[in-house]
Amino acid sequence: MTDGGPALLLSGVGVRIDGRTILHDVDWRVDAGQRWVVLGPNGAGKTTLLRIASLRLHPTTGRVEVLGGELGRIDVRRHRQRIGITSAAIAAALRAEVRTVDVVVTAARGALEPWWHTYEEAELEQAHALLADVGIGHLADHAIGTLSSGERQRALLARALMVDPGLLILDEPAAGLDLGGREALMAQLAALAADPSSPPSILVTHHLEEIPPGVTHALLLRDGAIHAAGPAAEVLTDGPVSSCFGVDVQVSASDGRFHARAVGGL
Numbered sequence: 001m002t003d004g005g006p007a008l009l010l011s012g013v014g015v016r017i018d019g020r021t022i023l024h025d026v027d028w029r030v031d032a033g034q035r036w037v038v039l040g041p042n043g044a045g046k047t048t049l050l051r052i053a054s055l056r057l058h059p060t061t062g063r064v065e066v067l068g069g070e071l072g073r074i075d076v077r078r079h080r081q082r083i084g085i086t087s088a089a090i091a092a093a094l095r096a097e098v099r100t101v102d103v104v105v106t107a108a109r110g111a112l113e114p115w116w117h118t119y120e121e122a123e124l125e126q127a128h129a130l131l132a133d134v135g136i137g138h139l140a141d142h143a144i145g146t147l148s149s150g151e152r153q154r155a156l157l158a159r160a161l162m163v164d165p166g167l168l169i170l171d172e173p174a175a176g177l178d179l180g181g182r183e184a185l186m187a188q189l190a191a192l193a194a195d196p197s198s199p200p201s202i203l204v205t206h207h208l209e210e211i212p213p214g215v216t217h218a219l220l221l222r223d224g225a226i227h228a229a230g231p232a233a234e235v236l237t238d239g240p241v242s243s244c245f246g247v248d249v250q251v252s253a254s255d256g257r258f259h260a261r262a263v264g265g266l
């Protein structure tokens with residue numbers, strides 16, 4: 001983090017592609033100690049928003065500041081190195097034969113293959129320690145392609161943490177996991193959230209059940225615009241969630257977890 005400033009600051013951000021508005025007038029601030037969840041219907045613009053937050057897309061309008069650097073005035077490649085990210089795109093880009101520990105350590109150079117760079121013993125030790133932290137230390141020497149989906153997600157989480165990030169971005173980390181895999185990941189993310197030294201984070205999901213305990217804030221996106229944003233306990237409630245998704249839902253919360261179910265006829 002930088003001088004107590006925001007990890008992420010978006011002002012008047014808009015994205016237009018081929019004459020179509022994908023994001024519109026987004027103002028958003030993520031501060032130290034905050035853990036955000038971003039929710040919204042298919043096509044709402046969540047992935048586009050994450051691409052901007054991770055410095056992978058320039059907006060058409062507005063201002064983007066990440067970890068103290070303003071987009072347009074920073075070396076984007078170097079700055080990206082300070083953002084830990086897990087996404088299906090990274091998972092898909094990994095060659096199945098790469099060892100799990102190499103999937104983690106290569107993040108230190110922004111690489112996907114171990115032979116492109118040399119790594120110090122201390123970096124390999126850190127990668128092993130991170131795998132142990134996320135509960136899969138015993139799989140360090142296994143090829144990433146042999147891991148279950150849940151184990152792979154945890155390996156990606158370790159990879160994201162390898163860069164000692166100032167901002168952690170998790171794009172649908174629980175997508176496709178079975179109940180056991182999802183709950184193990186939720187426990188892992190809850191432990192991370194409970195650690196005061198963890199960086200601020202942004203997690204995108206489609207399901208309230210995939211929000212880990214410890215999330216502090218929520219942003220609801222609809223049609224490319226912010227529908228609601230603020231403390232999770234206020235935003236993740238019947239009214240805002242129902243109107244965002246266009247479905248009458250009842251939201252319940254217990255022990256830091258959220259559940260939504262439709263009420264009335266669909």
Ligand SMILES: Nc1ncnc2c1ncn2[C@@H]1O[C@H](COP(=O)(O)OP(=O)(O)OP(=O)(O)O)[C@@H](O)[C@H]1O
Nearest residue numbers: 017018022040041042043044045046047048049206
């Ligand atoms: N490169 C692009 N060219 C054209 N349209 C795009 C491009 N990227 C995104 N879009 C469109 O922008 C809208 C928002 O897409 P985005 O992927 O950000 O939504 P999302 O909220 O992540 O959706 P989902 O929940 O389905 O993953 C969609 O209608 C999509 O088709």
